[in-house]
Amino acid sequence: MHPAPSIIFFTAASGAGYGLLVFAALAGLIGLVPVGSASGFALLLPALLLVAAGLLASAGHLGHPERAWRAFSQWRSSWLSREGVAAVVSFVPALGLAWAWALDGRLAPLLALATILMAVLTVYCTAMIYASLKPIPRWHHRLVPPVYLGLGAASGSAVGIAAAAWTGAPLLPLAPLVALALLVGWGLKWRYWQSVDTQPATATTADTVGLGDRGTVRLVEPPHTERNYILDEMGFRIARKHSAKLRRHALVAGLALPLVALVLALLLPSAAAALLLSIGAALALVGVAIERWLFFAEAEHMVMLYYGKGAV
Amino acid sequence: MTSLPATPSAKRLGLVIDLDTCVGCQACVVHCKEWNTSSGASALSDTEPYGEEPSGAWLNRVHGFELDDSASGGCGSTVHFPRSCLHCENAACVTVCPTGASYKRAEDGIVLVDESKCIGCGLCAWACPYGAREMDQVAKVMKKCTLCVDRIYNENLPVEEREPACVRTCPAKARHFGDLGDPESDVSQLVAERGGVALMPELDYRPTNRYLPPRRPVPTADQKAALEPAPGGFLGWLDRLLADQP
Numbered sequence A: 001m002h003p004a005p006s007i008i009f010f011t012a013a014s015g016a017g018y019g020l021l022v023f024a025a026l027a028g029l030i031g032l033v034p035v036g037s038a039s040g041f042a043l044l045l046p047a048l049l050l051v052a053a054g055l056l057a058s059a060g061h062l063g064h065p066e067r068a069w070r071a072f073s074q075w076r077s078s079w080l081s082r083e084g085v086a087a088v089v090s091f092v093p094a095l096g097l098a099w100a101w102a103l104d105g106r107l108a109p110l111l112a113l114a115t116i117l118m119a120v121l122t123v124y125c126t127a128m129i130y131a132s133l134k135p136i137p138r139w140h141h142r143l144v145p146p147v148y149l150g151l152g153a154a155s156g157s158a159v160g161i162a163a164a165a166w167t168g169a170p171l172l173p174l175a176p177l178v179a180l181a182l183l184v185g186w187g188l189k190w191r192y193w194q195s196v197d198t199q200p201a202t203a204t205t206a207d208t209v210g211l212g213d214r215g216t217v218r219l220v221e222p223p224h225t226e227r228n229y230i231l232d233e234m235g236f237r238i239a240r241k242h243s244a245k246l247r248r249h250a251l252v253a254g255l256a257l258p259l260v261a262l263v264l265a266l267l268l269p270s271a272a273a274a275l276l277l278s279i280g281a282a283l284a285l286v287g288v289a290i291e292r293w294l295f296f297a298e299a300e301h302m303v304m305l306y307y308g309k310g311a312v
Numbered sequence B: 001m002t003s004l005p006a007t008p009s010a011k012r013l014g015l016v017i018d019l020d021t022c023v024g025c026q027a028c029v030v031h032c033k034e035w036n037t038s039s040g041a042s043a044l045s046d047t048e049p050y051g052e053e054p055s056g057a058w059l060n061r062v063h064g065f066e067l068d069d070s071a072s073g074g075c076g077s078t079v080h081f082p083r084s085c086l087h088c089e090n091a092a093c094v095t096v097c098p099t100g101a102s103y104k105r106a107e108d109g110i111v112l113v114d115e116s117k118c119i120g121c122g123l124c125a126w127a128c129p130y131g132a133r134e135m136d137q138v139a140k141v142m143k144k145c146t147l148c149v150d151r152i153y154n155e156n157l158p159v160e161e162r163e164p165a166c167v168r169t170c171p172a173k174a175r176h177f178g179d180l181g182d183p184e185s186d187v188s189q190l191v192a193e194r195g196g197v198a199l200m201p202e203l204d205y206r207p208t209n210r211y212l213p214p215r216r217p218v219p220t221a222d223q224k225a226a227l228e229p230a231p232g233g234f235l236g237w238l239d240r241l242l243a244d245q246p
């Protein structure tokens, strides 16, 4: 599938934004961060900005963004519509939480819980847009929603601890939460990669033309000689060795380096720690962006069986 | 409304395509483009039609395949395969649509796009396993086969023209149009008689359209004899000798 930059940015940024909202609300509820206007601004402003930037980028992918409001109407059947509705609704508790925390310096526990719930729900809807598509076997996979949630939590917590560090909050109570999110998020992704690499093909060209019981079928005469929308959108191919390399980059940037930054930050004075954690957070976001690029580039659509691919 | 009709319609209009007679002439592709570019809400795009990289939206594409059925006793054949919307009963292209632009008609099962509502998100094209939807690169809305809904019910057309353009134009009569929900209809009879198939039933999209597989050639008596192993020895020699006599 064609890895469109706007969608990659959207899912990576909004995933991190919602992850950060969950991280902040959770840390506030358990008392891992001091609740005050400094931590309120530092944690919740970047979260809201990431979410808003992601949503704006997603509109950039549309042919008719001026009609985007219509996309809120079909939540009964469409995960994309549900995602839009959930994203808008999630702003209500999140803005309330931010208002109370940053301006009044107090934690509103009900708003914190509602923020967590809506953030998880929204990311789940985003993932289900992809996971519900049967023609793309690598997306129609049970681990896709957990991976989206896990990596949102991983990148969001990496941003969260960096933001908390700049306010001078103690890092030791937060660090285990961040490490856990990073390990779980990328651990799920690792399982997903293992699973899709050994997944048997779903169909062959003969199946797509209804002759699966007759023999094998091979394309000899494509229907058109030039590119078209189908080939541009669904005919994206990536060589196996490139994808192996990019998976390593994603793991190094998204998991290994943020973990190293986390450990070192615990040993360093606060300004240096904050700087290091910020670099770690940026790398965590880059790691997820690479992973998202691969999520598209490695996914094959069954329609390519009509265009000369033997099995998908 | 992108929820599917609560109960599947009794009437299921669709196409039956005969892979045995299709000669791959592309006439249906051209007539489809001709009719739909002038009758839809916007033209079917054609960018750089005479330039370096022509591209455009088409609702019907014909692929040429080679079938190797030697393992099951066949002798191989070319199969021309027209590909367009199958007007699925369980059309995920409709349910994924966030805007209500895509819908399935309750009265006859035709799947359509209301261009004025379409935001051009492309999700429906991802959801179709058969590649039946193409984004119009000029109008920026999704295009798909309408089963010529503006011909089949059109009382301004002579009766014989009230069928989809592709069906009307096919010189090999490889395309048939009718109600596949009615077991007595000509198309349903044809499907029953020829063992018509639905594409990729395991995906459970439940397509309405059916494809008739190529007939197995039935060898003539002469061909059968030619395939028999020739007897050897003296009798074989005598046989061949006599066969050569006028």
Ligand code: SF4
Binding pocket: B084, B085, B086, B087, B088, B091, B092, B093, B094, B111, B127, B128, B129, B130, B131, B132, B133, B144, B205, B207
């Ligand atoms: S063939 Fe594709 S576009 Fe047509 S109804 Fe089925 S899923 Fe939808």
Ligand code: SF4
Binding pocket: B096, B097, B098, B099, B100, B101, B102, B113, B117, B118, B119, B120, B121, B122, B123, B124, B125, B141, B142
């Ligand atoms: S491209 Fe248009 S018809 Fe297709 S899902 Fe998006 S809004 Fe609906």
